[in-house]
Amino acid sequence: MRSLKGSFLTVVLLTCLLASINAVCQELEPFNDRYCTTCHGADGRGNEGVQAPRLAGMEDWYLIRQLENFRAGIRGMHPQDIEGAAMQPMAAKLSDASIADIVEWADSWPAEPAGITVQGDVVRGEKFYAVCATCHGVHAEGSETLGAPAMAGQNDWYLVTQLKNFMADYRGNHRDDSYGQQMRSMARTLGDEVGIRDVVSYINTFAER
Amino acid sequence: MTDYVSRREFLTLLGVSGGTAAAILAGTALGLLPGGAAAATLDLQMAGTEQRRIAILGGGLSGLTVAYELSKRGYDCTILEASHRCGGRIFTVRNGDLIDEIGNRQYCDFDDEPHMYFNAGAARIPSTHRNILAYCKKLNVELEIFVNENKTSYVQDKSMLGGQRIRNIEYTTHMKGFMAELMAKALDQEDLNAPFSESEAETLLGMIRSFGDLSEDDLYRGSLRAGYATGGFLEHGVQKEIIAFRDLLKTPLGRVLISANEGDTGPMLLQPKGGMDKIVEGFLAQVGDKVKYRAMVASVKVGENGVDITYDQDGVRHPLQADYCFNCIPTHLITGINNNFPAEYVSALKYVRRGEAYKAAFQAKRRFWEEEDIYGGISWMNTPSLQIWYPSHGIHQDKGVVLGAYDYGGGMYHTRMTQQQRIEAHLSDGEKLHPGYGQLVEKPITVAWHRMNHMLGCSARWRRSFSRGWSYEEETHYKTLQQPVNGRHYLIGDQMTMHSAWQESAILSAYWAMADFNQRIPVTQA
Ligand SMILES: Cc1cc2nc3c(=O)[nH]c(=O)nc-3n(C[C@H](O)[C@H](O)[C@H](O)COP(=O)(O)OP(=O)(O)OC[C@H]3O[C@@H](n4cnc5c(N)ncnc54)[C@H](O)[C@@H]3O)c2cc1C
Numbered sequence: 114m115r116s117l118k119g120s121f122l123t124v125v126l127l128t129c130l131l132a133s134i135n136a137v138c139q140e141l142e143p144f145n146d147r148y149c150t151t152c153h154g155a156d157g158r159g160n161e162g163v164q165a166p167r168l169a170g171m172e173d174w175y176l177i178r179q180l181e182n183f184r185a186g187i188r189g190m191h192p193q194d195i196e197g198a199a200m201q202p203m204a205a206k207l208s209d210a211s212i213a214d215i216v217e218w219a220d221s222w223p224a225e226p227a228g229i230t231v232q233g234d235v236v237r238g239e240k241f242y243a244v245c246a247t248c249h250g251v252h253a254e255g256s257e258t259l260g261a262p263a264m265a266g267q268n269d270w271y272l273v274t275q276l277k278n279f280m281a282d283y284r285g286n287h288r289d290d291s292y293g294q295q296m297r298s299m300a301r302t303l304g305d306e307v308g309i310r311d312v313v314s315y316i317n318t319f320a321e322r
Numbered sequence: 323m324t325d326y327v328s329r330r331e332f333l334t335l336l337g338v339s340g341g342t343a344a345a346i347l348a349g350t351a352l353g354l355l356p357g358g359a360a361a362a363t364l365d366l367q368m369a370g371t372e373q374r375r376i377a378i379l380g381g382g383l384s385g386l387t388v389a390y391e392l393s394k395r396g397y398d399c400t401i402l403e404a405s406h407r408c409g410g411r412i413f414t415v416r417n418g419d420l421i422d423e424i425g426n427r428q429y430c431d432f433d434d435e436p437h438m439y440f441n442a443g444a445a446r447i448p449s450t451h452r453n454i455l456a457y458c459k460k461l462n463v464e465l466e467i468f469v470n471e472n473k474t475s476y477v478q479d480k481s482m483l484g485g486q487r488i489r490n491i492e493y494t495t496h497m498k499g500f501m502a503e504l505m506a507k508a509l510d511q512e513d514l515n516a517p518f519s520e521s522e523a524e525t526l527l528g529m530i531r532s533f534g535d536l537s538e539d540d541l542y543r544g545s546l547r548a549g550y551a552t553g554g555f556l557e558h559g560v561q562k563e564i565i566a567f568r569d570l571l572k573t574p575l576g577r578v579l580i581s582a583n584e585g586d587t588g589p590m591l592l593q594p595k596g597g598m599d600k601i602v603e604g605f606l607a608q609v610g611d612k613v614k615y616r617a618m619v620a621s622v623k624v625g626e627n628g629v630d631i632t633y634d635q636d637g638v639r640h641p642l643q644a645d646y647c648f649n650c651i652p653t654h655l656i657t658g659i660n661n662n663f664p665a666e667y668v669s670a671l672k673y674v675r676r677g678e679a680y681k682a683a684f685q686a687k688r689r690f691w692e693e694e695d696i697y698g699g700i701s702w703m704n705t706p707s708l709q710i711w712y713p714s715h716g717i718h719q720d721k722g723v724v725l726g727a728y729d730y731g732g733g734m735y736h737t738r739m740t741q742q743q744r745i746e747a748h749l750s751d752g753e754k755l756h757p758g759y760g761q762l763v764e765k766p767i768t769v770a771w772h773r774m775n776h777m778l779g780c781s782a783r784w785r786r787s788f789s790r791g792w793s794y795e796e797e798t799h800y801k802t803l804q805q806p807v808n809g810r811h812y813l814i815g816d817q818m819t820m821h822s823a824w825q826e827s828a829i830l831s832a833y834w835a836m837a838d839f840n841q842r843i844p845v846t847q848a
Contacts, residue, residue: 144427148424148775150618150620150634150658151424151655151775151776151778152424152778153658154657154658154659155618155619155620155634155658155659155660156620156660158658158660160655160657160658161657161672162653162654162655162657162658162671162672162676163654163655163657163658163676163778165658192738198738199772199773201425202424202426203424203425204425205425206425
């Protein structure tokens with residue numbers, strides 16, 4: 114009984130407390146949302162140390178779509194999507210103007226291909242890739258029309274993580290994420306992690322490094 | 323592994339394994355005393371006419387140490403600091419301060435008073451950490467005692483005594499009593515006590531009895547040490563009712579309660595008056611003019627004769643040429659900076675994991691804990707919030723800042739929550755220790771180090787396995803990173819010690835690097 118009363122009290126008080134927090138959240142100094150490089154590295158080159166992918170060279174339309182998806186809770190809500198879950202609260206704060214500003218900033222970064230860290234069976238990977246090529250292009254150059262981003266030059270460890278996440282339903286499980294849903298079933302065709310590594314090592318052959 | 327050894331030692335001590343135990347041979351401990359209590363000396367030569375330019379990447383404590391020591395010796399130091407403040411993980415939060423968590427910016431709204439602050443990173447200095455203490459003295463940083471263990475604080479676990487809180491002193495007194503009873507019984511048996519002479523056994527038994535406050539017959543029947551139920555001054559004190567051994571065993575917190583003041587927190591602990599960042603202020607009073615703020619390092623290229631650095635400030639990329647570079651940027655962020663480090667150096671940088679520590683604090687509307695005989699110290703609860711710290715300072719003032727959660731090992735549980743969920747969790751945990759807690763506290767702040775801008779982590783984790791110690795691979799990576807690239811680029815910070823998460827370590831890493839640097843530069847003159 115006592116504890117029930119206690120928790121009711123907590124709820125009531127919490128409401129007041131939260132009201133006072135929001136006041137504190139008002140900005141006391143001008144700032145922008147150009148936080149990207151803390152995680153994604155200098156010039157958005159990607160940082161394996163915190164598993165944040167290369168943003169340099171990412172297409173504007175893809176960046177916008179993903180930022181909007183994160184913001185709307187369409188991506189990054191699954192607790193097992195560790196990095197997505199770190200990105201989501203950041204994106205949740207972004208205004209349309211901030212997103213436009215970030216995309217403009219990202220355009221200024223030189224898109225150098227990321228280094229190779231994943232080894233696999235390239236021949237086997239090429240066979241797997243046939244189905245990917247339909248949307249992502251034969252050289253993994255991407256297609257805006259089909260809504261499929263370029264993968265050539267992207268951090269290979271990131272591609273591995275994302276394919277694993279699609280395969281395990283950690284990404285692409287939201288009903289409003291039609292592209293993600295498509296990727297979930299495509300990722301399954303790779304079978305297992307070995308297949309993922311194989312296809313990624315084939316994608317690695319497209320980037321000049 | 324450690325478990326095994328200590329258990330065997332225990333049995334050996336009791337004579338169970340037979341033979342004469344090394345542990346009870348006289349004199350084995352002689353000669354093991356540590357050396358004198360002096361701070362490390364830093365014997366560095368003055369700068370010559372060339373090779374004077376020093377770039378310091380990151381304004382963490384180790385970077386500030388290098389700036390201070392080398393500037394004093396005539397070097398031309400520049401500190402590049404990505405954030406709006408120096409100090410990194412030395413972070414004292416006060417009225418108006420920005421807590422720059424990515425995705426969860428907060429401003430602190432505590433009352434604007436000198437004692438109303440929160441040490442969101444480093445908070446306590448053991449008296450054995452000589453070098454940080456020596457700097458406090460040199461930089462006129464006033465210190466006061468930090469109360470860590472407080473026997474009047476509380477222990478609470480929903481599995482113990484129906485979730486009712488008890489005082490730390492009750493828990494530990496009874497637990498020690500029961501443990502002593504077991505030990506006394508063991509010593510009582512003729513065969514077990516064989517390795518001891520009669521007088522040794524007598525001394526040992528005396529200690530065991532005193533440890534547990536046993537009664538004449540070597541049984542534990544409760545103790546006045548656990549506090550009086552009534553009386554104690556004008557009337558006879560009445561002993562509190564004993565708590566059953568089994569009940570105490572319901573909580574895993576016993577382990578931390580019995581060892582709270584051992585190891586690093588064994589020595590007397592200290593804190594700077596007014597907040598841990600008084601140390602940072604002390605350094606900045608000497609080298610503040612050398613810091614460039616919001617200057618984020620973008621590339622580091624080490625050459626034969628120097629280091630070329632670029633950094634972004636106000637949307638512009640600037641170059642900085644230096645003869646030597648000392649870098650305290652966390653390893654997991656360096657991997658995101660353009661560099662030309664050797665492959666094995668990069669692999670080592672990538673090997674180190676980042677810590678996840680999480681803290682939260684509230685402003686208390688009144689010092690309710692003092693009304694319950696608590697002055698400083700820590701209450702423990704078996705909930706994710708884990709601890710409540712009562713400030714050691716500002717005693718008898720109207721208000722104070724309490725730590726409402728500290729997860730030093732994990733932290734992701736709260737980090738993954740929204741700000742509102744975090745606060746809700748701490749309030750409901752705290753309610754179990756202090757009924758009406760939600761009404762007693764206000765103005766929450768949370769500091770999730772894993773998400774803090776330009777840190778994205780707490781302390782470096784070198785070891786994949788805590789129980790097995792450092793692996794050969796880890797030692798190799800460590801040695802790789804300790805060596806300067808081309809003799810020009812030094813990695814520093816507590817990450818470059820085998821004892822991360824202490825300010826003393828950050829300073830000692832800087833000392834190691836400066837001593838090595840000193841040997842490489844041309845000798846100026848005697
Ligand atoms: C929760 C917590 C509790 C702790 N408790 C204690 C304690 O009780 N006692 C104790 O002695 N120690 C404690 N510590 C540890 C202590 O705070 C650290 O050991 C010490 O402050 C680390 O100093 P550092 O020199 O390694 O630099 P850090 O503090 O790691 O500073 C690194 C600096 O690099 C900057 N930086 C990052 N990226 C860039 C870039 N690209 N360009 C330029 N600059 C960049 C950062 O902004 C930061 O200022 C605690 C730490 C934490 C987080």
